[in-house]
Amino acid sequence: MSQRAAVLLGLRSLAREWRSGDLAVLFLALFVAVAALTGVGFLADRIDRAMQLQASEVLGADLRLYSPEVIGTRYDAEAEKQGLRHARVTWTISVVLKGDATQLTNVQVVSTGYPLRGKARVADRAFGEPQPATGIPAAGEIWPDSRLLSALGAQVGDVLTVGAASLRVTRVLISRPDQGSGFVDLVPSLLMNEADLAATQLIQPGSRATYAALFAGGRSDTQAFATWLKGHKTAAERLRDIADASPQVGRATERAARFLSMASLAGVLLCAVAIAMTARRYVQRHLDLAALLKTLGATRGSVLLLCLTQLVCIALVATVSGSAAGFLAQMGLLAVLGDLITTELPPPGWMPLLLGLAAALLLLIGFALPSMLRLARVPAMRVLRRDIGPPPLGAILAFGPAALTVALLVAEVTGDVRTALGFVAGLTLTTLALTLVALALVAVVSRLRGRLGVAWRYGAANLARRRAESVVQIVALGLGLSALLLLTILRGNLIDDWRAQLPRNAPNYFFVNIPPQDRDAFRGMIEADGGKLSRMLPMIRGRLVTINGAPADKRRFNNQRGEGFAGREQNLTWATEIGPDNRITEGHWFTAAEAGQPLISVAKDMQTSMGLKLGDKLGFDVAGESVEATISSFREVHWDSMQPNFFLMFAPGLLDGAAGTWMGSAQYRPTDPASIAALVRRFPSVSIFDMDDLLSQLRSILDKAVLAVQGVFVFTLLAGVVVLLAAVQVTRDERRYESAMLRTLGASRRTVIAGVLLEFLLIGSLAGIMAAAAASVGGYIVSTRLLDLPFRPEPLMWLGGALGSAALVCVAGYLATRSALLQPPMATLRQG
C-alpha cells in the first residue's frame, strides 16, 4: 500500500466516518479545548495590553529617557524608523511673577504631542472641574496649576512673567498623567510650550534643568527601541519604563501577567486531558478496524498514516473553528463586562490565534501520537481473537512526547525556565500521586464489594472491572480539577493583596514643609474640615559624610545607587514608633530606654546597595553639625503605601532640637474647593500634593487587573467544566450497553442509576480531594515563590473540591447513561 494511497484512503474514509458520526466526539473535545485556550488567550492578551497602555499613562509615555543635558532630537530619527511617536519635556525651577507677587515654580516645557500616553486635565479656574486637555498650550500661553494661581492671586486671562517672557494664562492645569508620587514637585508648576523656551531665557549655561525624551508605540517596537537605546544612550542618561515608573503598577501588571499565563496553562492542561481521553477512545474504537486493515494487507506505517491523516484533518478543522469560537466567546464576555471596563480595549492581536493553533497541533502530537502508535501495533490476529490488543508502549514512548509537549508549551507560555520546570515537576508529582491513590481506591473497592447492596455492588464492580479506565478517569479529572482549584486559590490571594495595597481610605493628600511652629495649627485646620492626618514625621536634610569613620564618598559600593546615597543630601527623620508599612529585618526598633541615644534605623534598599551591616557607624552633616549614629536595625519599607517614609530614621530625642520641617499625609475631602486655596494662603510655605488623580489612576489599573483575573478565571472554569464533562463521557458507550444489559436482566432504573452514580461519586470525590491537596501545595508554592504573595489557606476548598467535583461528575455520568435509560434496553443492545 503506497503512502499516497494511505493518505487518500484516510481522507476518503474520514468523510465516510464523519457521515457516520464516529469522529464527532473527538472533534467536539478538540473544538471545546481550542476554543477555551484561544478564548483565554484572546481575553488575556487584550486586557493585558489595555493594562499596559494605562500603566504607560503614569509615565506619559511607554519609555522615558532622562538626561541632565539637552537631549534634542538625536534619538528621534531612530524612534520614527521603529514606528514610535516622540515628544520632549524640559523642566526647571524658576520664579514666576505677577506684579509684585512671586512664586518659585516648576516650569514644565513640553513639545507638541505631549503627553504620548494619557491626557493632561485642565479647568477654566483654579480648583475647577477638570476636563481632558486637547494638545498643549499654544505659543505665548501657559497653563499654571491652581496652587500657583492661588499663591500669585492670579486667574485665567492674566499675564504672568516667566523669565524674560510674558505669557498669558489660558487654562488651569489640574493634573498631568506623569506628575508621579515622588517629591520632585515640591513647588507649584506650570505647563509651557517649547516654542517659548528661548524667549524666557530660562536655560542658560550652568542652569539646572532636567530633560526627558518621551517615546511610545507598539509593544514589540518599543521593546526593540529600548534595547537599541540602552546601547546608544550616554552614561548620564537614565531610561525608565512602566515597571520603574510606579512600583504598584509594575507589580500589578507583572503579577497579572503571571496569573494570566497560569490561566493559559490551565487551559493547556485541560486541552491535554481532553485530547488524551478522546485519543484513547478513538484508538479503542479503531482497534478492530486497524486489525482488519492489516488482515486485508495494510502495513503498520499505512495504518498509522491513515489514522494520522484523519487526526490532522480533524485537528485543523477543530483548531480553526475552535479559535473562531474562542474569539467570539471573548467578545461575548467583554460585552457582558462592558460596563465594568472604562477604557476601550485595544483590538485583539493575531498572537493568541497562532499560539492556539500551534498548541493544539503540538498537544495532539504529544497526547494523541502515542495512542496512534498503539493502533499501528495491533496484531492482525485480533480479527480472530478480540481479546488480543496491541502490546503496551514503553514508558518513554507512552509519556515522553506528552512530557516534552507540556514542557515546550509551558516554557513558551511562561517564558521562564524556572517556572516551566516547576510546573512540569508539579504536574508529574500530581499525576503520580493521583495514579497511586486511584489504584489504591480500586483495590479497596474490589475487596469491599461483597458486603454491599446491589446498586453499590454494581457501581463498585464497574470501578474494579474497568480498572485501567477508572484510574485514567480519576487522574484526568484530578488534574483538571487541580488546575481549576489552583487558579481559585491564586485568584483569591492576588485580589486580596491588590485590594490591601490600595485601600479605599488610602491617604490622598501629602503635605511637605510644615514649619514646626505651624504643625498643630495646620493639623487643626485639616481636621476641622473633616480631614484625617494619618502620620506626621519631622524632616531634616543631612549629608552622609562618614561610614565607620572613613569618608563615605571614598568607599566602594555595590552599585550606582549606593554611590547616589553617599553623594547627595538625604531626608532624615526620627520617630518613637515604627509605621505599619515598615518591617524590621535585622536588629530591633528603638526601645523607650534608647530614646536620645545615637542610634539609626536604615532601609533595606540602602543596606543592600551600600553594603552596610548592624553596628556600622554613620556620620552625618546636619545643618553644619556632625552627628554620628550606630545602625541598630534594618527595615523593609513598603514605598507604595502612600505614607511618608524615610531611608534613614534616628532614635527619638537625638535630633529633636535641630531645625526642620514636618511632613504628613491625610485622607482629606475638602467640603469646598476654596478650602485648599485658604490652606495655601494661611500656610504659604507648605507644599500640598493632591494624590487623588494618581490614586484613581492606580485604582483603575488594579481594577482592570482584578477584572482580567476574574474574567479569565470564569472562562477557564467554564472551559474546564465542559472539557471534564467530555472526558467523563469517554466511556459512555460501554456504560450505555451495560445499563441496558442490567435492565434486560430485570434491574430497575433506580438500581441502574444508583450504581452508575455511585461509581461517578467515588471517582469524582476522590479526584476532588486529591485535586484540593495538589492545588493547596501548588498554590502555596506559586503564591510565595512566583507571585511573591502571602499564602492564605482555603480550608473550605477541600470540601468544595470534593463535593463540587463529585456533583459535576455525577451529573456527567447521569447524562451519559440517560439515553440508555430512556430508550428500551433492546434498542441499545441492538446498536451494540
Place this chain on the structure above:
Amino acid sequence: MERKIVLKAQDLTRKVSSPEGELTIVDAVSLEILSGESVALVGASGAGKSTLLAMLAGLDLPTSGQVWLDGRELSALGEDARARVRADRVGFVFQAFHLVQSLTALENVMLPLELTGRTDARDGARTILKRVGLDERGGHYPRQLSGGEQQRVALARASVTRPAVLFADEPTGNLDTATGDSICQLLFDLNREFHTTLVLVTHDARLAARCGRTLTMSAGRLI
C-alpha cells in the same frame, strides 16, 4: 493441468504461556494444499483450528516450523511483508463478518482494492457486488443489512482482489440454516469461478462435506 502447491506447512507449532504453564495450541502440523482445492478444517472447540488458520494466512507466527504461501515462506517474513503478501494473495471471510460499520457495503468491498492502490476500486467493487446479488444495496451501511447480506458483502470483499487463497473462519456460524446454505453455495461458486483455493474452519458438517478434503484436528494435531 498439473496443480501446484499453494499452501505448505512443515512441523507447524504454536505455544502460548498461561497461568498454568506453557500450552501447545498447534502441535507439529504438516500439510500441503494444492491450488484450486477446497479444504475444511474441522474439530472440537479449542482443537487449534483457528490458530492453524491464522498461521497459514500469516496473521500469526508459529513458535516453530515453517509455512509457505504461494511459494513464499511466511514464517520468515516480517509483519509488514506478510501484510503485503496478504494484500496480493489472500482473502478472508469471518464468522462475525467484520465489516467496517462506518463504510457502506460498496465502500467495504472497495477497501482491499484501495489498500493495493488500485484506481478502479469503485468499478471493481460494483462488479463483484452485482455478482453476489447486492448491486442495489451498495449504498447501505452494515447495520442496515441482514446477517446473510452482510456475509455476502464480506464474501464480495474477500473475492474482489481475486486472491490465490480464500480463508474462511466459520463463515456460516452466525447464520440460520437456509441463509447459511445460500452463502455456502455462493462461496463454492466464487471459488470455482475465480479458481481460488479455499481453506475453511467449520463446525458445520454439511459445509465440510462440500469441500474436496477434510482435515480433522484434535488437541492441536491433525488426525
